[in-house]
Amino acid sequence: MFKTEPRANLQLVNKYNKIKVVNIIREFGPVSRAGISPKANISSPTVTRIVRDLIKEHLVIDLGLGPSADGGGRPPLLLDFNAKGNFVIGIDLGTTQTVGILSDLGGGVISEIKIPTNVQSGQKSVMEQTRKVILDLISNSSIDQSRTIRGIGIGVAGLIDRQQQMLRFSPDFGWHDVDVREEIEEGIPYPIVFDNVTRVMVMGELCYGAGRNYRNFICVNIGYGIGAGIVVDKHLLLGERGMAGEFGHITLVKNGGPQCDCGNSGCLEALSSGHGIARAARSRIEQGEKSILKDMVFGRYDNITAELVFKAAHEDDHLAKSVVQEAAEYIGIGISTLINVFNTQAIVIGGGVAGAGQMLFDIIKDTVKQRALPQSAEGVDILPSKFGTRATVMGAIALVLHEILKLNMAFDSNNSNANSRPFFKIRPSKTVF
Ligand SMILES: [Zn+2]
Structure with a gap:
């Protein structure tokens, strides 16, 4: 791209090369x-100049001499990414629990x-709890903090405006x-x-999971809510304002569907999220249907x-099985639509509800077979x-x-793409790269 741009900024080319x-x-x-x-x-x-900088920044390590090529000759000096010498804190800010690693x-x-x-306890208090988890992780760590912690990533449920770096609306919270x-x-x-919980999940799959095997895949996160991260040619689809992938809020029941946290009704999330599954079971029991769930929660x-509903379903409880069947079929219908629209290679399903295992996957796969x-497919x-x-x-x-x-790209003031606002906030003494 830079070769055809006569006025391309040399600095930008250098950063791109790095x-x-x-x-x-x-x-x-x-x-x-x-x-x-x-x-x-x-x-x-x-390359030699860039590598020298990267070694100085502790992102690359010089491993010394490697083995000679088959034909003999001078053995090459080998380099590797310094994964073990750089640390990071990841936070999953969920409505049920907050996990920090x-x-x-x-x-x-x-x-x-x-x-x-x-x-x-309210938004301020949740933020304070999260801050405390981060501080505890930092103080518990025995690593050289000033040099090696590179940043903190947070996944949170909701619509995130990446340009303004704001959580615009979180139905879950x-x-x-x-x-x-x-x-x-x-x-x-x-x-x-920080970013939307599902897109964050996709980043994990891109770096360490399914992204290694597929160019095109979609992560579907089914937990308290439902979202999707769509990867096209190894790139996450963000949309115009970074809000793409709100898969949970597609309407599947036009009239009389359950109320959704987004304000609409009949959304996939209202039907098939953990929250939706628990509510469906509860309401059918309240209407007089029999189920071992009554005893499981002592009335x-x-x-x-949702976890208890899956447990009851595994124990062959008729009502629980029917609730799971219904919820999983709606997920299958939604996924069939994703497959038809995006012609993807794989659907990766995560989140608490995905923990229900084979039973859920069998119904989803059967539905996709029927519908996509x-x-x-x-x-x-x-x-x-x-x-x-x-x-x-x-x-x-x-x-x-x-x-x-890719940090320096985002910092460059001449880089006038839609996401030009620095993703990281920079403090003069603590630049990351
Ligand atoms: Zn909704």
Whole structure:
């Protein structure tokens, strides 16, 4: 792109080359300088200069001499991505619990904190709890903090305006217009980045999971709410304002469907999310249907959860099985639409409800077989997320990795794309790259 731009900013080209080199080292390492040059299509002296900078920034390590090529000759000096020498904190800010993980950039977990999220206590209080989880992870860590923690990634449910870096609306939390970063950053000396929980999950799959095997795939997150992250040619589809993928709010029942947190009714999320499944079971029991769920919650129907419904279904409870069947069929109908529209290679399903396992996947697959165009659905893999309940927090870690590896692009004031507002807030003494 830069060759055809006569006035292309040299600085921007340098940054672009740097990102290219670090990504090649990450993907193909250990690799020699001579091995990088043709892959990056950059001259050897430029590669040498970039590598020198990356070593200085502790993002790349020099492994020393590797084995000689088959024909003999001088053994090459090998380089690798310094995954284990850089740390990151990932946070899954959910409505049920908040999970924080301190990990290295390779996804290796060092420590983990889990606390229940007290949504009732209000938005400020939840933000404060989250800040405390981050501070605890930092203070519990024995690593050299000033040098090696690269950033904090947070996945949160809701519509996020990436240009303005605001959580515009979270139906799950009932929040409007929250600047998550501003509310959490006090006393935290590292860059903070946050995004929608499902898109964060996709970043995890792109860096460490399904993204390694597919160019086109869609992550469907089925937890308390439902969302989708759509990957086209290894790129996450953001949409005009970064709000693409609100799969949970497609209408599947025109009249008389259950009320959705978004204000509409008959949404997929109202029918098939964890919240929707629990509510459907509760309402049918209240209408007099028999179920072992009554005994499982000692008659306190408010305590019925999706997890218990799946448990009862596994124990052959008629009502629970019928609720699961209905919810999974709607998910299958929604996924059939995604397959028809995007002609994707794979659907990766994560979130708490996905933990229900084979029973859920069987119904979804049967429904897709019945509903999607056979030509589109042929060969499409439908599989669980690689990381199970840790999918979001692994994604939050990947989100920071992603921002580090393209960071300087976002900082460049001449880079006038739609997302030109720096994704990380920069403090003069703590630049990340
Ligand atoms: Zn809705």
